[in-house]
Amino acid sequence: MTSKTPSSVPIRNAKNIILSVLSTIALLLPIASNALQEETAVVDYNEYSGEVKEESSNKALVFATLSVEGTNISTITNTEGNFLLKVPKEHLSKNLIVSFLGYKTKMVPISSLEPEGNEITLQISVTQLSEININAPKDALALVKETLKNRDDNYFDDPALMTAFYRETIKRRRRNVSLAEAVVNVYKTPYNASRDDAVELYKARKSTDYSKLDTVALKLQGGPYNTLYVDMMKYPEYIFSEESLSNYKFVFDRSTRINDQLIYVIRFKQYEGILEPLYQGELYIDVEHKILTGAIFSLNITDRKKAAELFVRRKPAKVDVWPTEVSYRVDYREKDGKWYYGYSSVFMEFKVDWEDKWFNSQYSMTAEMAITDWEKNPGDERPRFRERIKKSIILSDEASGFSDPNFWGEYNIIEPEKSIESAIRKIQRQLRREERNSD
Structure with a gap:
């Protein structure tokens, strides 16, 4: 893969978090469990x-x-x-x-x-112009720059140890093929620090049925890092570096109020004539305090070949693989006047086209992570390197099925249709129980 300038480094490529397309004949694991089979219990x-x-x-x-x-x-x-x-x-x-x-x-x-x-x-919730602070920037780009500039003041400046729940799902069309979930410890560095966050695997499980993958298996490389690096306030250089801001057009879209705070919605997209695949989407900014409270954006896929180069690590020689959609979301939360990363998700959809077949296959991948709890980490303690999750991890290979029923307890089946928040509530009791047992 060719090197890229800082102004055009995509989130995935920046941390070597990309997709592997592997031939099932030689490289795939056996089917992990039957948890993907249709439920036979009485529907209630x-x-x-x-x-x-x-x-x-x-x-x-x-x-x-x-x-x-x-x-x-x-x-x-x-x-x-x-x-x-x-x-x-x-x-x-x-x-x-x-x-x-x-x-x-x-x-x-x-x-x-x-x-x-x-x-x-x-219906769109529109704020009357008379409510808008006259001291707010009248230029959307200026507001984005000020929000990035105020990062050190508005986001927490202490090391933190976070507990997070992570889930990734791979589907062939609408059928679940591979599901993996994990509880991880995220050693979050302050937003004003240049050092990257570290992740430690606490519990993981998977359910994979490769028989539904036709003759190709898609594996998502990077695991929780896929979602962690969507934290654009911690890692602005992968989307809104100082050099890349000039590649985007920012415009005010609308205003709304959330918890009595005035929120500006700013739309952005790359200028025509920029050849590298960049991003387009919406930023939600607290206009009074210049705080990014959330963002929804996607990769601009106009050049199929360039987009494929960002994601595909390995593939069989006679297969053409390209993304048709790549979308992101990040949400922030507030505590004691400081904001921190709370939730993010990545959705990727791919087409797989075999040279000797008349049809192609469609696959989608979803990865999402939500912080369930966090506390300050005053000593900035971090796990040893061999205990950290590698940024090249393929979680569906590392997880061990449903081998720890004492931990997962009543949450004994992966339910991808339900929100990650719903899954979190089902395991929080197990987390608290294990914490008490370790004391």
């Missing part, structure tokens, strides 16, 4: 599917949140705005809460939903 829930759109433009809303009122049951829409939600029958009389940053939250009675084809629309 209703399943609903549909899509979430913007009311005025009919545009799909990516990563909108849907949750059942008064419960921990929730999910998010995919990159096409579609959702799948399973609701236990005892909750069918409740409301479905549909929310998306910058839009008015909607309550939908679950009893009004159909099993399939539901269309839920949200």
Whole structure:
């Protein structure tokens, strides 16, 4: 792969976090477990599917949140705005809460939903111009620069030890092929420090059925680092370095209020004439304090060959592999006046085309990580190098199936349709129990 200037280094390539496409004949592991098989238990829930759109433009809303009122049951829409939600029958009389940053939250009675084809629309939440701070920058690029400049003041400046839940899913079309989950310790360095974060694997498990992968197996290299490096306030050089800012056009899109704070939504995309695949998306900035509270963006895939070079590490000679979509999301949280990384996700969709076949295959990968707890790490203690996860890790190879039922407990099956937050709540008791046993 050719070297690239700092202004054009993509997130994945910067840390050698890319995709491997391997021939199953020689390099694949045996089938790990039967947890991907259809459930035969009595169904005690209703399943609903549909899509979430913007009311005025009919545009799909990516990563909108849907949750059942008064419960921990929730999910998010995919990159096409579609959702799948399973609701236990005892909750069918409740409301479905549909929310998306910058839009008015909607309550939908679950009893009004159909099993399939539901269309839920949200209205943009617009702030009147009279409410906007006259001291706020009138230029979108200036606001982005000021937000990046204020990073050291607004984001935590102490080393921290975070507990995080990580999940990655690989699908062939709509069928789950490989699922892996892990609890990891993230040794987060201060936002004003140049040293990278370190990750230590605590627990992991997988469920893989290579028989559903046709004659190719896709493996995601990098594991939790795929999501960790989406933290653009910690690693701005991989998307918004000082040199790369001039490659983008920034414009104000709309304004909204979240928790009584005025949030500017800034759209960005690369200028025409820039050949390298860069990014486009939305930034959500607290205008009063100049804080990035979240971002949703995607890779601009116009040159199929260039985009493929960023991701594909190895592949059979007679196979052509290229991405058709690469999307990212990052959310930040606030505690005691300081902000920190809270959640991120990566979605990648690929086409695999065999030279001697009339058709191609479509695969998708989703990786997401959420911080479940964190505490200050005053001594900046870090695990020894041999105890850290390597940035070249393939988690589905490292995880050991369902070999630790004492830890996973009642959470004894991977449920990719449910949100990662729902999965976290199911394992938190095990985490607390193990902490008490170690004291």
